[in-house]
Amino acid sequence: MTLRTRIIPCLDVRDGRVVKGINFVDLADAGDPVEQARVYDTAQADELCFLDITASHEGRETMIDIVERAAAVCFMPLTVGGGVGSPDDARKLLLAGADKVAVNSAAVARPELIRDMAQRFGSQCVVGSIDARAKNGGWEIFTHGGRRNTGIDAVAHAELLASLGAGELLVTSMDRDGTKDGYDLDLIRTIADRVTVPVVASGGVGSLDHLVAGVIEGHASAVLAASIFHFGTHSIAEARAKLAENGIPVRRN
Amino acid sequence: MAERIALIDYGAGNLRSVHNALLAAGAGDVAVTDSADIVRAADRIVLPGVGAFGACMSGLSALPGMIAALDEAVCRKNRPFLGICVGMQLMVDSSEEHGSHKGLGWIDGTVRPLAPSDPQCKVPHMGWNDVIPRGAPPLLEQGEAYFLHGYAVESDDGADILATTDHGGPVAAAIGRETMIGVQFHPEKSQRYGLALLERFLKWRP
Known part of the structure; x- marks a missing residue:
C-alpha cells in the first residue's frame, strides 16, 4: 500500500458560528463549529478544514477559541484558513491546536509571508491557498471571495x-x-503536475464521481468538499468506498 | 498514586494536541514542563516536536539542564520515553535539515530529506499511511497513522528501526530500543489508532 488519498470536509465559520456546515443530524447547537467537528471526527474524516470568513478582528479571536475547543475533542488533523496575515496570526492558531494554517490573500500581496512562516514553523504546516478563475486561456488569482481580479497567473x-x-x-x-458541477480539473491538474508538494482539490463538488475525477484526472493528493457532506447527501464512508472502487488508495481502519 | 508524565515544553511542539490526546488515552497527571527537575522525577516522558530539526534542538538545548536530565532519566534510569515527529528525529545522532545539526545521539541514524524515487510521491509526506512493524516491537501495531514530514530518519544497519511506512520506498515510521520509542507519525492526530498507541505507552513496563 501507499499514502492514502485524503477526504477533507470543510466548514465555513463566521463570527464563531458555522455558516456552511452539517444540517442533517441532530446537533444540540448546529451553529457550533466544535459540535460539527466532532461529527466528522466520529465519521473518521481524514482531516478537517475550518475556513474563517469573518471580516472583523474580534471574530478572528473567536476562531482561536474554536480551534482550542475542537482540538480538545478531535484527534484528527485540522487546517485553519481565513484572514491569516502574519506569522504571529499563524502561531496563535498553531498553538491553539491547528496542524496546518492556510494563507490566501496575504500571500497574494506578500508571497514572502509563506517563506517566513515556513522558516519559523516548517513547510509541513504552511498551506498556500489559491482562489482562481479561468481567464484569457489560463487562470488568474481572484481575491475577496472571487470578486476581485488581481491579474496574477494562478499557475505561476x-x-x-x-x-x-x-x-x-x-x-x-x-x-x-x-x-456542484465538479472541480475545474484542468486547473487542478495543471498545478498538481507543476509542483512537488501535495495539492488539495477544491470547489464545485456535487457528487462522489467528482471526488474520483479530482484524483484520477486532476492528480490531486486530497479532495475537499463541503455541501455533499454537510447536507448528508453522502457520508465520508461512502466517499471512501467510491474512491476505493476506482482503485484509489484510501484508509481502511 | 497516578504516574506523572512529563510533556516537555521547549517551544517547538503542538503541545496542546499531545496533551489532549494523553488525557484522552487515560493519563492522570501530565506536567507540561520546561523544568529539568520535573523531567528527572517523572515516571514517563513525552517529547513532541513540530518544525525544523535545528530550531527544535536549539530550543531543547536552551532549557537549563534539560538534555542532561533526559540522558539521565531515559538512558540511565530507563524511564519510558516517547518522541513524536521531530521529537523522534531528535533521538538520533544528527540531521541534515538546513545545515548539519547534532541530535541527542541515543539511536544510530541521520535525518535526511525525503527523496522518493517515484515522482508521483509528493513531499512533504502528508496524510494517512501504513505503520508496518518489523518483527514484534513493543507498543506498535500494524495500522494506519497520520504522517506530516519532509525529512526522515535513515540508519546504516537499521537495527533500531522498529516500523516502516512506504512512500516511494521504505521510510522509518518508528525507532527505539530498551525503554525509548520514537514515532514519525502523529499519534495525537491518528484518531483511534493513535489513542490506542498512547494507551499502550502509558501502561508500558519495559
Missing part, C-alpha cells in the same frame, strides 16, 4: 508559493465553487 503563483516553502496547496476554482 502556485509555483511561487511552493518554491517559497508552502508544504501544500489548496486550489479552489471560484468558477465552480458552489455550482
Whole structure:
C-alpha cells in the first residue's frame, strides 16, 4: 500500500458560528463549529478544514477559541484558513491546536509571508491557498471571495508559493465553487503536475464521481468538499468506498 | 498514586494536541514542563516536536539542564520515553535539515530529506499511511497513522528501526530500543489508532 488519498470536509465559520456546515443530524447547537467537528471526527474524516470568513478582528479571536475547543475533542488533523496575515496570526492558531494554517490573500500581496512562516514553523504546516478563475486561456488569482481580479497567473503563483516553502496547496476554482458541477480539473491538474508538494482539490463538488475525477484526472493528493457532506447527501464512508472502487488508495481502519 | 508524565515544553511542539490526546488515552497527571527537575522525577516522558530539526534542538538545548536530565532519566534510569515527529528525529545522532545539526545521539541514524524515487510521491509526506512493524516491537501495531514530514530518519544497519511506512520506498515510521520509542507519525492526530498507541505507552513496563 501507499499514502492514502485524503477526504477533507470543510466548514465555513463566521463570527464563531458555522455558516456552511452539517444540517442533517441532530446537533444540540448546529451553529457550533466544535459540535460539527466532532461529527466528522466520529465519521473518521481524514482531516478537517475550518475556513474563517469573518471580516472583523474580534471574530478572528473567536476562531482561536474554536480551534482550542475542537482540538480538545478531535484527534484528527485540522487546517485553519481565513484572514491569516502574519506569522504571529499563524502561531496563535498553531498553538491553539491547528496542524496546518492556510494563507490566501496575504500571500497574494506578500508571497514572502509563506517563506517566513515556513522558516519559523516548517513547510509541513504552511498551506498556500489559491482562489482562481479561468481567464484569457489560463487562470488568474481572484481575491475577496472571487470578486476581485488581481491579474496574477494562478499557475505561476502556485509555483511561487511552493518554491517559497508552502508544504501544500489548496486550489479552489471560484468558477465552480458552489455550482456542484465538479472541480475545474484542468486547473487542478495543471498545478498538481507543476509542483512537488501535495495539492488539495477544491470547489464545485456535487457528487462522489467528482471526488474520483479530482484524483484520477486532476492528480490531486486530497479532495475537499463541503455541501455533499454537510447536507448528508453522502457520508465520508461512502466517499471512501467510491474512491476505493476506482482503485484509489484510501484508509481502511 | 497516578504516574506523572512529563510533556516537555521547549517551544517547538503542538503541545496542546499531545496533551489532549494523553488525557484522552487515560493519563492522570501530565506536567507540561520546561523544568529539568520535573523531567528527572517523572515516571514517563513525552517529547513532541513540530518544525525544523535545528530550531527544535536549539530550543531543547536552551532549557537549563534539560538534555542532561533526559540522558539521565531515559538512558540511565530507563524511564519510558516517547518522541513524536521531530521529537523522534531528535533521538538520533544528527540531521541534515538546513545545515548539519547534532541530535541527542541515543539511536544510530541521520535525518535526511525525503527523496522518493517515484515522482508521483509528493513531499512533504502528508496524510494517512501504513505503520508496518518489523518483527514484534513493543507498543506498535500494524495500522494506519497520520504522517506530516519532509525529512526522515535513515540508519546504516537499521537495527533500531522498529516500523516502516512506504512512500516511494521504505521510510522509518518508528525507532527505539530498551525503554525509548520514537514515532514519525502523529499519534495525537491518528484518531483511534493513535489513542490506542498512547494507551499502550502509558501502561508500558519495559
